[in-house]
Structures are given as structure tokens and as C-alpha cells.
Amino acid sequence: MQPFHKTLGSALILLAAACSPKAQKITAFMEQNPSNLSAWGVVAVRGKALTLGQDVVPYDLNTPLYTDAAHKLRTLWIPPGKTTQYREGGALDFPVGTVLSKTFYYPKAKDGTLLDTLDTSSDFSGTGLNLAKVRLMETRILVHRENGWVALPYIWNAAQTEAVLERTGGTMPVTLHADGKKRAFTYIVPNTNQCTACHATNATTKAIAPIGPAPRHLNKPYAYQDGLQNQLERLAALNLLTGFDGADEAPRNANWRDEEAPLDARARAYLDINCGHCHNPTGAADTSALYLDRPAHTYPAGNAGHCKPPIAAGQGTGGKLYDIVPGNAEASILWYRMNSTDPAVMMPELGRSTIDARGVALIKAWIDAQEGDCR
Amino acid sequence: MTKHWGLISAFMALTLFGCEQKATQSAASTDAAASQDAFQKQLQTQLLDAKPGDIISIPAGIYAFDRSLSLNVDGVTIKGAGHDKTILSFKNQIAGAEGLLVTASDFTIENLAIEDAKGDALKITEGKNIIVRGVRTEWTNGPDTKNGAYGIYPVQTQNVLIEDSIAIGASDAGIYVGQSKNIIMRRNHAEQNVAGIEVENSINADVYDNVAINNTGGILVFNLPNLEQRGEQTRVYNNLVESNNLKNFAPKGSIVSSVPAGTGIIINANDKVEIFDNIIKDNKTSNIVISSYFSIGSMNESGIKPSFDPYPEGIFIHGNTFEGGGQSPAPLELKALRIAMFGLTGRLPDILWDGYANPALLTDGQLPADKRLCVDNGEVQMLNADGPNGYKAPNMDQSAYACTLPALPPVEL
Numbered sequence: 081m082q083p084f085h086k087t088l089g090s091a092l093i094l095l096a097a098a099c100s101p102k103a104q105k106i107t108a109f110m111e112q113n114p115s116n117l118s119a120w121g122v123v124a125v126r127g128k129a130l131t132l133g134q135d136v137v138p139y140d141l142n143t144p145l146y147t148d149a150a151h152k153l154r155t156l157w158i159p160p161g162k163t164t165q166y167r168e169g170g171a172l173d174f175p176v177g178t179v180l181s182k183t184f185y186y187p188k189a190k191d192g193t194l195l196d197t198l199d200t201s202s203d204f205s206g207t208g209l210n211l212a213k214v215r216l217m218e219t220r221i222l223v224h225r226e227n228g229w230v231a232l233p234y235i236w237n238a239a240q241t242e243a244v245l246e247r248t249g250g251t252m253p254v255t256l257h258a259d260g261k262k263r264a265f266t267y268i269v270p271n272t273n274q275c276t277a278c279h280a281t282n283a284t285t286k287a288i289a290p291i292g293p294a295p296r297h298l299n300k301p302y303a304y305q306d307g308l309q310n311q312l313e314r315l316a317a318l319n320l321l322t323g324f325d326g327a328d329e330a331p332r333n334a335n336w337r338d339e340e341a342p343l344d345a346r347a348r349a350y351l352d353i354n355c356g357h358c359h360n361p362t363g364a365a366d367t368s369a370l371y372l373d374r375p376a377h378t379y380p381a382g383n384a385g386h387c388k389p390p391i392a393a394g395q396g397t398g399g400k401l402y403d404i405v406p407g408n409a410e411a412s413i414l415w416y417r418m419n420s421t422d423p424a425v426m427m428p429e430l431g432r433s434t435i436d437a438r439g440v441a442l443i444k445a446w447i448d449a450q451e452g453d454c455r
Numbered sequence: 456m457t458k459h460w461g462l463i464s465a466f467m468a469l470t471l472f473g474c475e476q477k478a479t480q481s482a483a484s485t486d487a488a489a490s491q492d493a494f495q496k497q498l499q500t501q502l503l504d505a506k507p508g509d510i511i512s513i514p515a516g517i518y519a520f521d522r523s524l525s526l527n528v529d530g531v532t533i534k535g536a537g538h539d540k541t542i543l544s545f546k547n548q549i550a551g552a553e554g555l556l557v558t559a560s561d562f563t564i565e566n567l568a569i570e571d572a573k574g575d576a577l578k579i580t581e582g583k584n585i586i587v588r589g590v591r592t593e594w595t596n597g598p599d600t601k602n603g604a605y606g607i608y609p610v611q612t613q614n615v616l617i618e619d620s621i622a623i624g625a626s627d628a629g630i631y632v633g634q635s636k637n638i639i640m641r642r643n644h645a646e647q648n649v650a651g652i653e654v655e656n657s658i659n660a661d662v663y664d665n666v667a668i669n670n671t672g673g674i675l676v677f678n679l680p681n682l683e684q685r686g687e688q689t690r691v692y693n694n695l696v697e698s699n700n701l702k703n704f705a706p707k708g709s710i711v712s713s714v715p716a717g718t719g720i721i722i723n724a725n726d727k728v729e730i731f732d733n734i735i736k737d738n739k740t741s742n743i744v745i746s747s748y749f750s751i752g753s754m755n756e757s758g759i760k761p762s763f764d765p766y767p768e769g770i771f772i773h774g775n776t777f778e779g780g781g782q783s784p785a786p787l788e789l790k791a792l793r794i795a796m797f798g799l800t801g802r803l804p805d806i807l808w809d810g811y812a813n814p815a816l817l818t819d820g821q822l823p824a825d826k827r828l829c830v831d832n833g834e835v836q837m838l839n840a841d842g843p844n845g846y847k848a849p850n851m852d853q854s855a856y857a858c859t860l861p862a863l864p865p866v867e868l
């Protein structure tokens with residue numbers, strides 16, 4: 081184990097706990113799958129907070145995947161002495177032994193009701209996620225073992241003290257409150273095969289890999305305790321990233337909520353993270369010929385979606401002729417499938433039980449602003 | 456097909472054979488929901504834990520699921536006690552785009568039924584050596600636009616055998632093999648689907664000894680644009696293709712929504728198709744339709760790759776037995792055309808071609824020998840509907856089709 085100061089440098093805002101002698105050590109299980117999340121140590125309940133383990137680095141993404149309006153705490157841990165090779169395209173080339181975690185939670189009001197809000201400012205206390213202010217739902221672990229990545233879903237108990245491995249996933253009734261309105265739905269935790277459905281971004285090799293921690297998603301500032309710093313530069317400063325030439329040289333997806341950013345960049349960043357893991361030339365949805373990954377790339381006619389007839393959409397057509405009809409979102413299959421919760425229609429097929437109204441509005445604005453016609 | 460599956464089994468058991476694993480669970484519970492939940496978790500766990508060579512047996516009974524099942528381990532067999540005895544019901548499904556999703560090779564599924572999936576019933580993708588045998592996929596409420604799209608649906612697979620299976624009520628295709636290679640579909644029964652049996656963008660398929668009855672279209676051989684693999688080389692023979700006159704209930708915009716009710720066999724934009732020794736009867740639009748992608752109605756410049764070839768070429772029809780059909784075509788243009796050409800009581804001929812041929816390949820109005828449409832079927836005639844000219848000058852000149860093509864080789868798995 082390397083000395084703390086050498087691996088981490090300055091303390092991160094979420095690593096206050098790690099500064100105390102009590103911060104839990106990490107165990108990267110390379111063969112067995114422990115029943116309790118706490119065995120890993122990457123996140124654990126300590127007092128009234130969900131705290132990070134030693135040398136665990138939090139991160140977030142320029143534009144995240146929508147998961148029923150859940151907030152997410154993402155972390156990465158790289159074995160001491162190892163480093164990650166910078167690369168573009170997919171995720172960074174994390175070494176064997178790397179443990180990623182993603183904790184899904186909802187902010188909650190004083191009366192315990194769960195909130196539908198994009199505001200994360202109340203989520204954190206000095207030591208981690210403030211359990212007086214959030215309800216933990218599930219934590220997904222991605223561990224890089226000798227034979228590849230393995231995905232494991234853990235579901236938090238009602239007492240919010242521990243999360244337990246549920247390889248077959250699970251369902252939980254949730255009611256979210258916003259602006260005096262309620263929406264009730266079944267929150268669904270995927271089974272481990274379903275983890276593969278998204279994380280095997282190459283459906284032929286079926287090898288699973290992280291999706292979020294790729295340069296274009298990570299290339300943004302993060303509010304560490306010592307101030308804002310670009311996440312990639314932070315990893316490089318921590319000696320966790322090599323081959324990196326600086327944030328200016330790295331690709332960067334737009335923040336889908338940044339109204340200063342071009343509409344096209346925002347929409348394509350949204351489609352990239354929400355759809356591109358399947359809708360890419362080697363992904364599970366290559367059967368459809370519609371590619372929505374790589375915002376900076378222009379796919380040819382027939383793959384980009386404009387005026388593209390569906391292949392095997394079934395009810396997903398919604399009576400519409402083309403994936404994207406320029407200038408007319410409501411005549412577009414893409415919009416229709418995002419705007420549905422019918423399992424036979426909805427896209428993505430997995431990972432949500434509700435409609436992302438803000439995302440749908442973004443894509444609608446994007447399509448409505450396009451010019452051309454399908455002749 | 457009627458439903459006669461008896462009582463919901465209160466006694467659920469699942470046995471895993473193979474390796475040294477042998478897990479048996481019996482749950483006799485008064486709480487049916489809890490019991491169903493337990494079985495769902497049990498079966499999904501078996502699928503997660505399966506090892507190559509395992510046989511997962513599901514005894515007779517009706518089993519309810521509220522989420523998709525999935526398997527991604529190679530070499531697994533799933534077996535029921537019969538398609539009318541072991542029934543996986545997804546009637547109350549809340550999540551998942553299919554009933555059972557398989558992303559694995561060397562997979563066999565036999566003797567069970569998958570009912571009322573919200574999306575596709577059985578989807579198998581990116582696998583080699585796939586066997587589907589004695590499986591029934593059905594939407595039990597009959598034809599309905601809200602039914603799932605595909606019954607038995609291998610896509611991007613190789614070496615696929617689908618036999619002795621039944622598909623009923625799919626709002627797209629009952630049995631649909633897409634973007635695959637080396638396929639045998641035989642002795643299946645497809646009924647009350649929009650498309651009974653469909654081969655799409657696939658290479659080397661044999662479709663024989665099937666019954667396609669009371670669908671909108673009986674047997675389809677299609678090529679769709681923008682995909683990596685263009686399909687060709689399909690043999691359709693020894694099938695009974697009868698009375699596929701069901702009103703088209705596919706969602707508009709789906710490709711099969713363009714198939715006219717009353718179509719026996721339809722080829723669209725596919726090449727090297729041999730149709731022989733079938734019995735094709737009483738399909739009221741036309742017993743056989745040969746069409747181009749133009750007739751689908753989605754052709755446009757900005758959404759279709761220029762490399763896509765929309766024309767059907769190298770089609771050979773011979774030795775089929777025709778009876779009835781063509782007396783009441785569904786599309787308005789064809790209704791008018793029937794009366795204009797064949798009189799009030801007349802019928803369209805057994806084969807209808809939309810008339811589109813690649814102008815770049817024509818020499819003196821004739822396609823090269825290997826790309827022609829050939830009919831060698833006794834007195835049977837083909838109508839050229841003159842689609843490219845707005846159906847203005849349809850003609851019955853048979854001389855253009857008086858040719859033969861070499862027999863296609865059988866598929867060997």
C-alpha cells in the first residue's frame with residue numbers, strides 16, 4: 081500500500097473520512113462475490129453518511145445516463161502502484177484490480193418523501209452522502225478481474241445500513257415528488273445479465289466494460305475540497321493516469337443542461353450516454369443500423385437516423401415512418417420511443433421505468449430545429 | 456389453437472441437470488404471488504449460474520414472470536415438458552423488451568411455450584448453432600396491434616434450426632430470422648401473425664414443410680436497407696401457404712405494415728430465391744408477390760444508403776400447386792387493376808410483380824440471365840403491375856419470365 085499522501089495528494093471533498101484513521105480499506109475481490117457491499121470498502125455507511133474508502137476517487141460525467149431521476153455517486157479505485165492508460169473511444173484502460181462503483185439514490189425531504197430534482201447541493205455532508213438527506217437504492221460494482229470486468233448489483237436495505245448482492249436484480253416501489261406532483265413507479269435493479277446488455281458495448285465479443293469513465297465524459301471540472309479541478313487532470317496528478325496530454329487535447333461531451341452549449345452538442349451528448357452503448361456499429365442495437373454514439377462523428381445517411389426507416393421496431397414505430405424526421409420530433413420514432421414506458425416500445429429498453437421529460441424535451445427541440453425532408 | 460392449459464400449477468419445480476449441479480426446488484405455497492416471485496428468481500438464477508452442457512428442465516406448469524429472462528452462457532439447453540404443458544407467461548410483464556433474451560451460442564430450447572410477452576417472445580442474438588424445437592410463442596388474445604412484435608426471433612446468428620414450432624398472434628412476424636447465415640426452418644406452424652414466417656437480410660436459408668395459414672402474409676423473404684449484411688439465397692419449398700387473408704394489424708411504419716392482406720409468399724428486394732413444390736392457395740390478394748423496396752413506401756435519399764439494392768433479382772418459381780386466390784386484393788390500386796384487366800368476377804394471376812427492375816442492368820429491356828425473374832410452373836402466370844409508371848400499363852406478357860435458373864444448393868448445418 082502506498083502512503084496516502086502519495087496516491088491522493090490533496091484531500092477530496094468526499095474523502096474527508098479517508099483522512100481519519102477510521103477510513104475503510106479497500107478489498108478488490110478477484111474471484112468471489114461477497115454478499116455484502118461493505119466487504120469491498122469502496123463505499124460504506126459510517127455514522128450518518130455513506131463514506132468513501134481509502135484512496136477512492138469520486139467522479140461524475142458531463143452528461144449522465146437517465147435512471148428514473150436517481151442521483152448517482154460514482155467512484156473509482158485503482159490498486160496501489162498501478163496506473164490507467166489514457167485512451168479515447170471507450171473507457172480509460174483501467175488496470176486489473178480496478179473497482180468502480182455507482183450508488184443510486186434519491187434526495188429526500190424531511191418527511192422522508194423522495195424528490196425528483198436535478199439539484200444535488202443537499203446530497204453531501206462533510207464526510208460523504210448525507211443519509212439524513214438521501215435514500216440509498218442500489219450500488220453497482222464493476223470489478224476488473226483477470227478474465228475481464230464483472231458487474232454486481234447490490235440493493236440497500238430499508239435500514240440503510242448495508243447493501244446485499246442480488247444477482248437477479250430486484251424491484252422496489254418508489255414515489256417521487258416534485259412541484260406538488262407525485263409519480264409512482266417500480267424502480268428496477270437489473271440482473272447481472274442485464275448489466276451486460278449495456279456494458280457489452282461490443283455485442284459480438286460480449287466483453288463488458290465501463291461506459292462512463294471515458295475521456296469525453298470525464299473531461300470536466302469536479303468540486304474537490306481544494307477547489308475545482310478537471311477530473312482527468314486530477315487523475316493524472318494522482319499518478320493514476322498516464323499518457324494524458326491535458327484536458328485541452330481530450331474530447332469533451334457537452335453538458336446536456338448547459339444552455340450556453342450548442343443544442344446539437346447537448347442533444348448528441350445525451351444520445352451518446354443514453355443510447356450509444358447499444359446504438360453503435362458493434363453494439364447490441366447494430367441490428368437496427370441506427371448509431372447514436374460519438375457526438376463528434378458524422379455517420380453516413382442510413383446510420384445517422386435522419387429519414388431512416390426502422391428495421392424491426394415492432395410497436396416501437398408508433399405509426400411513424402422514420403427514426404428522425406427533420407423538423408418534426410413528434411413524427412419521429414426516436415422521440416416516440418423515448419417518450420414511452422411501454423416495455424415493447426421504450427428506449428432504452430432497460431434502466432428506466434419513467435420518462436425523462438427533460439431529456440425528451442431536449443431531443444424534441446433538437447429534432448424540431450433540424451431542416452430537410454424525407455424524400 | 457385454443458387454450459386448454461388447465462390450472463395454474465401451485466407446485467413449481469425446476470431441475471438443473473448437467474455438471475454435478477442438481478438443484479430442485481419445490482414450493483407448495485398458498486401465496487401464489489410469492490411463489491411466482493420465488494420461481495422467477497430461481498429460474499433467472501439458474502440461467503445466470505448455468506455452465507456449458509447444462510440442461511435446465513422446467514416441468515409442466517404455468518409460470519408467471521414480470522420481467523424478462525436472459526441467458527448469456529454458451530452451450531445451455533432449456534427444456535419443457537411440451538409446448539402445451541410448460542408455459543412461461545409474461546402477461547403481467549412490467550419491464551424488458553422480450554420474454555426470454557439469449558445472447559449465447561450452442562443454445563437449444565425445446566418443448567415449451569412463451570406467452571404474452573410485452574415485446575418479442577424469444578429473441579436470440581449474436582449466437583452460433585441455435586436450435587429451437589417444439590416451442591410455441593403466442594399472444595393469447597388473438598391478433599392485436601398491441602401484441603409483441605416477434606415470436607421466435609434469432610437475429611445476427613449462424614447455423615439456426617427452427618423446427619416443429621408454433622407462432623401465433625405476433626404483431627410483426629411469428630417466426631423471424633434476421634441478419635443471419637445458414638438457416639433451416641421446417642415443420643413449423645404460423646398462424647394469425649402479420650407475417651407468418653420471415654427471412655430478412657439472411658444468407659442461405661431453407662424454409663420447408665411449414666404451414667403458414669391465416670396470417671396477413673404467409674412467408675416473407677425480405678432485404679432491408681442500411682444493414683451490414685445483404686441477404687440472398689433462400690429456398691422456399693414443400694410448404695402449405697393457405698388463406699393468409701388476415702387484416703394487417705401491424706403498427707404503421709413497421710415494414711410488414713406494407714404487406715397487403717391476402718399475400719401468400721412475398722419476396723421484397725431479396726435475391727436468389729427459389730420457390731418450388733409448395734401448395735399455395737386462397738390468398739386473396741395474390742398467391743405470390745415479387746416486389747422491390749419501392750413498394751414498401753419508405754424509399755428516400757437522405758435515409759437510405761446509396762449502396763442499397765432495392766430490386767428483387769434471380770427469382771425462380773417452379774413446380775408449385777396453386778388454387779384460388781387473387782380474387783379480392785386488399786390494396787385499392789390492385790382492386791381497380793383486377794377489375795380493369797380481369798373483369799368483375801376475375802382474379803389476379805397467381806404471381807404479382809410490382810414491375811421494378813434495375814434500369815442500369817437492363818439490356819434490350821432484359822435483365823442478365825442470372826438476375827431474371829423466371830417462372831416454370833405450367834400455366835401459371837405473372838402480372839407485371841407497372842409500379843414504376845404508377846400502375847398505368849400493367850401487362851401479362853409472359854415471355855420475359857420464360858426461363859429457368861440453376862437450383863440453389865441445400866442448406867447444411
